[in-house]
Amino acid sequence: MSVEIRDNIIKKMEKIGSKYLLLQFTGADGNLKGVELSKRAFSKIEQVGVDGSSIGFLRTKRSDMIIVPDPSTVTLVPWQDNTACVFCDLRSTDTHERIATDPRGILSEVNRSLLEEYNANYYARPEMEFYILTSDLKPVDTATYMALPPRDRGYFVRKMIIETLELVNLPFKTFHSEVGKSQHEIEFQALPAVAAADGVQMFKQVAKMVALNNTEDWIISFMPKPFIDDSGNGMHIHQMVKGEKTDLFKESANDLSEFVLHFIAGQLKYAREITAITNPIVNSYRRLVPRIEAPVYINWGIANRTALIRVPGYESGRLEYRAADAASNIYFTLAMLLAAGLEGVRKKIEPPSAADFDADLLSPRELKEKNVDLLPRTLINALEVFHKSKLAKSVLGKDLHQEFYEARKLEWEHFTSQYSFEKKEITPWELDRYIDC
Template identity: 30%
Template sequence: MNAPFDQLSAWLKEHKITEVECVVSDLTGIARGKIAPTNKFLHERGMRLPESVLLQTVTGDFVDDDIYYDLLDPADIDMVCRPDSAAVYVVPWAIEPTAVVIHDTFDKQGNPIELSPRNVLKKVLKLYTDKGWQPIVAPEMEFYLTQRCEDPDLPLQAPLGRSGRAESGRQSFSIDAANEFDPLFEDVYDWCEAQGLDLDTLIHEDGPAQMEINFRHGDALDLADQITVFKRTMREAALKHNVTATFMAKPVGDEPGSAMHLHQSVIDIATGKPIFVDDNGQMSELFLHHIGGLQKYIPKVLPMFAPNVNSFRRFLPDTSAPVNVEWGEENRTVGLRVPTSSPEAMRVENRLPGADANPYLAIAASLLCGYLGMVEKINPSAPVQGRAYERRNLRLPITIEDALAHMEDCPTIEQYLGSKFVRGYVAVKRAEHENFKRVISSWEREFLLLSV
């Protein structure tokens, strides 16, 4: 710990940082933690937080007492949070020189906290390391820019661009439509460069003011950290320009949802060569087994890709999201697309995760499914030629309740992710759904108020 912490200390002093935001990710992906003066942070070498923040719902509530006290110490004890010197980022929009430092969480005996999303991803990555493999991922983040609105009962509206007009019609891949928000994205790219975020391309997606930013491929844990920082950066840049950036899976009715597509491949650590191709440059058996594992186990981990009731609105018919775990080459109607590439870049794109998913958990779940396919030697179905939207034989759960039932009833997922994590995650998502069901929607008032 001393050498990495000494490097972190030197970095903070070099950048004249006066405040440190010490954060951990909760199950939703919300940054929880403390803000400390740099001197205090260096003296304490981390922080302590109540374990209970990892069983907090998106509304700030907690799970039922019987689950809460079964998974956590009844005394609501603290967990030990230690800074990761490889996960340090400046905060370019802060008034004072500020850095955010992502922490890992441990109990008093030094054991990783099972409920921590970052620890879950580390657990999955160790499975690969133990086999001599290293997964490589490349995320694609979709999101909407909208007008700012204080009333949650009102539908979101497309923002005004530089022309003073809101978009109309579909503007997929339009350069001019993306350039409507040039000042905002200039700040985004400047801030991301200052933070060392490895962004690649900016694309205008199908919906009005719906954008996509791609990340360059790299280490899975590093990119999960980067996505966490990027989402906050994007929101801050939007606020500066008097609009809102949202990563909800389905923020606008009758418009496409927002995904977090995950490209994933694996290299052999000893040789540095990809294991998804054989000596002839064709798909290897390990690659096909990887796809087979994704097909078999994605239905069991779907809540880690689609964590909210809103997530499943993205899977409604005619929404352009593939509600299947079919696979095919250069086919965007399947859940598992194999893009055209050189043999060295052979990969599968998991198109099911939503932009609202916790990046640590979505990447962990996707990689775990592929890993299980490789170690269990699961053969995939035949690749799909043509349109796959209407195929039913590999259809997924289409409600959050059904998806949670699939997750908690899978012994294999519990074995690899841990009983405490699975039980805690399912309990948090059920508590959120119970909260949602208490809200009377505008649809009910419009069609039932005077008709039933």
């Protein structure tokens, strides 16, 4: 790392009164990792090395890599005294270039293509859904959509999460209880793609630490479907593409542009190919089930919440992709969504007409007549399509594409060696593996 980067970070640490620095980055599995140093040690060190093979990035025979902090992301760690944190890029020890499998780097590279071709940047605004549960995995209350205290006992934890987000300068829009019992949602303000992905990682850490430090036995879970008979947790992603003075999604105040129509068409065309990325675990497909208000239908609509892609009826400058969940690697998810949209623009793919019907009410025959396909129904189905995807391979790179496929296929095989996915239940295997995702 350069002296300039190091000095910049030290100045920011001094400004917020930090004696320690947590260097954090995201593993290939989507989980946040980190290594901590004292300010004194950081001020003298030239670079920080880690074992890339242990976190899914490099082969064991050549596994050393270095992590380089991004000074623009320095903030405090609210649950640790005198500690700051910073997001890092992953680089080669030989060339100091970003390694090909770095999640931040992959997303940055796709956005760079957008910037070079259209002089614009990709923005995202995630909606994060989660449950507040007791240690024995029961809802802490019976509150449902937009309930208020005292029925909404989780309100006070949610409010502490919001207050902590303000401390780390992570801008949010709204927060409220959701449809499921003791389910909640926090929606963020739009940020450039990499900053939005960093924000998702920080938010998940904040939420879990608030529950850990301020309750006796409550936990927070982003597991896509912790209860078979209650709502699943999604991560709806609102998307925008903007230049310095232009909004590429808007033709006028109320009209959609040709750019956004092609962008929608690209995401619809490649939706099945990218589902293994946006919904990467066995349990993801407990949520993606027809006729339970899940976004499984590959269509789009204006103000239509049964569609995979929704254009809000009150705001034409953004798209909401509704299928993703928080078990995904957010950097990979945003990279694939942007890449799919850009392919639609480059190839001038035309979208179908906006759906003005409730797909949940249609029979399989009626869906076929309207040319409405469905997302894959299981992880292995999604992986089979993903493995053949030229788009996924081009975005992730040949090696990461293959390793992701093999790792998730092995996960499916572990599950099906003990259980049948066709049985409508949340298995102990799923709860043990995913409740903390």
